[in-house]
Amino acid sequence: MTDYLILGADVLGNGPTDLVLRDGVIASLGADTAAPRDGVELVTIDATGLVALPGLVDLHTHVREPGREDAETVLTGSQAAARGGFTCVHAMANTEPVADTAGVVEQVWRLGREGGYCDVQPVGAVTVGLQGTQLAELGAMADSAAGVKVFSDDGKCVSDAVVMRRALEYVKAFDGVIAQHAQEPRLTEGAQMNEGPLSGELGLTGWPAVAEEAIIARDVLLAEHVGSRLHVCHLSTRGSVEIIRWAKSRGIDVTAEVTPHHLLLNDDLVRSYDPIYKVNPPLRSADDVEAVREGLADGTIDIVATDHAPHPMEDKECEWSAAAFGMLGLETALSVVQQTMVDTGRLTWEQVARAMSSKPAEIGRVANQGRPIAVGEPANIVLVDPSATRTIDPRDTASLSRNNPYAGLTLPGEVVATFLRGRATVRDRALVTPLVEGQVTA
Ligand code: DOR
Ligand code: ZN
Ligand code: ZN
Numbered sequence: 426m427t428d429y430l431i432l433g434a435d436v437l438g439n440g441p442t443d444l445v446l447r448d449g450v451i452a453s454l455g456a457d458t459a460a461p462r463d464g465v466e467l468v469t470i471d472a473t474g475l476v477a478l479p480g481l482v483d484l485h486t487h488v489r490e491p492g493r494e495d496a497e498t499v500l501t502g503s504q505a506a507a508r509g510g511f512t513c514v515h516a517m518a519n520t521e522p523v524a525d526t527a528g529v530v531e532q533v534w535r536l537g538r539e540g541g542y543c544d545v546q547p548v549g550a551v552t553v554g555l556q557g558t559q560l561a562e563l564g565a566m567a568d569s570a571a572g573v574k575v576f577s578d579d580g581k582c583v584s585d586a587v588v589m590r591r592a593l594e595y596v597k598a599f600d601g602v603i604a605q606h607a608q609e610p611r612l613t614e615g616a617q618m619n620e621g622p623l624s625g626e627l628g629l630t631g632w633p634a635v636a637e638e639a640i641i642a643r644d645v646l647l648a649e650h651v652g653s654r655l656h657v658c659h660l661s662t663r664g665s666v667e668i669i670r671w672a673k674s675r676g677i678d679v680t681a682e683v684t685p686h687h688l689l690l691n692d693d694l695v696r697s698y699d700p701i702y703k704v705n706p707p708l709r710s711a712d713d714v715e716a717v718r719e720g721l722a723d724g725t726i727d728i729v730a731t732d733h734a735p736h737p738m739e740d741k742e743c744e745w746s747a748a749a750f751g752m753l754g755l756e757t758a759l760s761v762v763q764q765t766m767v768d769t770g771r772l773t774w775e776q777v778a779r780a781m782s783s784k785p786a787e788i789g790r791v792a793n794q795g796r797p798i799a800v801g802e803p804a805n806i807v808l809v810d811p812s813a814t815r816t817i818d819p820r821d822t823a824s825l826s827r828n829n830p831y832a833g834l835t836l837p838g839e840v841v842a843t844f845l846r847g848r849a850t851v852r853d854r855a856l857v858t859p860l861v862e863g864q865v866t867a
Contacts, residue, residue: 426557427466427828428452429844430459434472436798436807438774446475446804447847454800457628473810475841478778480805482513482785482795484604484682485658485730486755488514490536491529492521497825499536502755503543504823505733509755509848510840511543511806513786513794514733518550520578525550534571541859542850546791549573551592551603555581560591567599574790578821579658580694580705582640589644593653600790602680604656605644607665608706612636617746619692619707627695629745632707634662640667645672645679656788657681657734663704663716670725680788682730683717685754685761686830690714694830700741700748702821704734721780722771728785731758736825746849752830756822760836763811768837795866804847813839823856 429446436442436454445453453459461467464629488502489495497505499516516533518524524533530547537545549566555557555578566573576596583589583605592603605841613636620631641657645668648655660666660681669681686704691711691749702708720726734751741748743763762781766772772780786795796802814837843851850857 427468428459428462429847429849430467430469431472431477431808432469434475434477436477437778438476441473444806446806446844446847449492449804451798451800451802451804454798470624470842473768474812475808475810477798478510478807479782479795479798480807480843480845481510481759482789482791483511483514483731483733483755484785484789485517485579486514486733487517487519487735487751489520489735490560491532495825496737499533499545500540500542501823501825502733503537503540503545504856505755505862506543506855507565507843507845508823508840509757510756510759510809510843512805512843512845513544513546513791514755515546515548515575515789517579518548518577519555523550523554524548525553527562527565530566530571530573531569542837542856543845543849544791544794546579546789547571547573548575548579548604549576551576551583552588557581557583557585557588560588560595562601563592563595563601568599574599574601575656577606577658579606581606582600582606582608582610584640586643586647590647590651593648593651593655597653602654602656602788605640607637607640609636609643612639618695619709621692621710623692623695626672632705634664634709636663637706638664638668641668645677647676648650648679653678655679655684659684659687659706659730660726661687661709661717661766662713663781666716666720666725673725680727681725682728683721683726684732685729685758686752687717688714688721688729688765690830694763698745699826700743700745701752701832702732703745703748703750704752718765718771721766722849725798728780728788729758729762730785731755735824736828737826741828752828753822753824755827756824757817757829757831757836759809759840760838761831763838764836767811806844807840808842810839810841811837815839
């Protein structure tokens with residue numbers, strides 16, 4: 426057991442404070458000294474210049490276990506998460522087999538707890554096998570040890586309006602939420618990149634903004650009609666932001682996320698034909714990037730979620746049309762948000778804590794994550810050095826995959842330490858081996 430005395434951390438960017446982490450909770454806050462306890466190591470950390478945030482919570486991570494453990498396991502995904510400052514991630518359901526039963530979600534949940542780097546909260550599939558036709562056993566997954574609250578067919582859209590309606594109705598009983606991957610399938614058949622002048626120029630089939638916006642418009646109306654909760658995954662266009670803004674002004678219970686890559690990168694990168702930039706939804710225009718930044722700044726977009734999508738080399742290093750969709754995100758998310766939103770004056774650190782910790786925990790109904798930094802709260806904390814810069818090297822990762830779209834870019838900010846219930850998972854930028862291997866902590 427170790428107690429931590431963290432000196433002079435800039436909590437939420439509101440000024441330096443000392444923190445004591447003890448017995449899994451924040452034991453004291455404010456100028457304080459921790460009296461050493463018999464048999465307990467006391468580690469002092471000089472956190473001058475470091476920002477302390479609540480442990481980050483990702484509502485949208487792909488780990489590839491079960492099924493594609495060559496690309497990512499629950500353990501390696503958890504380690505990448507810890508290195509990115511996360512203490513909780515939601516693991517999407519598009520595994521092999523699909524996480525559409527209590528058995529699979531319990532397995533993923535347990536692997537996360539046994540790894541001990543990060544709480545892994547499984548997302549359940551909405552439909553059996555992500556096939557879009559028959560509702561999965563949503564209630565059984567909710568009642569399982571994993572306590573699933575978020576359901577998504579992510580990777581695929583629940584495109585049938587009746588199935589979507591039934592799913593929204595069903596989850597009301599246990600306060601669940603449907604997280605929609607908004608992609609009208611007929612409008613995106615064979616789509617390879619954002620539809621616009623550039624897709625014509627490059628000769629790649631376009632993914633029109635309307636394919637996303639039409640589903641979001643339909644779904645906010647369905648959510649209103651049945652009085653249920655809707656979450657929109659990885660919103661990426663100006664029109665999508667406008668629809669969410671309108672829905673919220675009407676009082677519809679909808680939340681939305683944006684990914685770091687849609688905050689930073691635009692479709693001009695596709696000129697390289699490098700599949701590292703191939704992602705779904707696609708990188709959009711510079712104007713869309715501006716719109717999602719504005720939407721996040723004004724609260725229309727509630728959260729940042731990574732859509733961390735590991736793929737093995739052979740699925741990405743091939744010709745564009747054959748490559749898999751997706752990019753890594755856990756280890757770079759906070760840096761991208763700092764660059765695009767904090768260093769530009771659009772968000773304070775306190776607002777970052779809301780968008781990347783408390784709000785995603787609230788949407789996912791994870792009671793013990795995303796809590797305030799206050800005495801008695803679980804000691805889930807990340808210490809960030811905002812003055813550091815680093816040049817991104819895809820090999821410097823805990824992930825089993827290397828599909829990092831930021832390779833070679835210099836990004837601000839570095840996670841110095843992450844604490845999960847008072848135990849360091851990362852210190853001085855390196856992973857820390859759990860004290861008790863395979864310990865089930867909660
Ligand atoms: O780019 C993506 N990758 N978008 C998705 O919706 C799925 C994800 C994946 O699983 O690789
Ligand atoms: Zn998706
Ligand atoms: Zn996804």
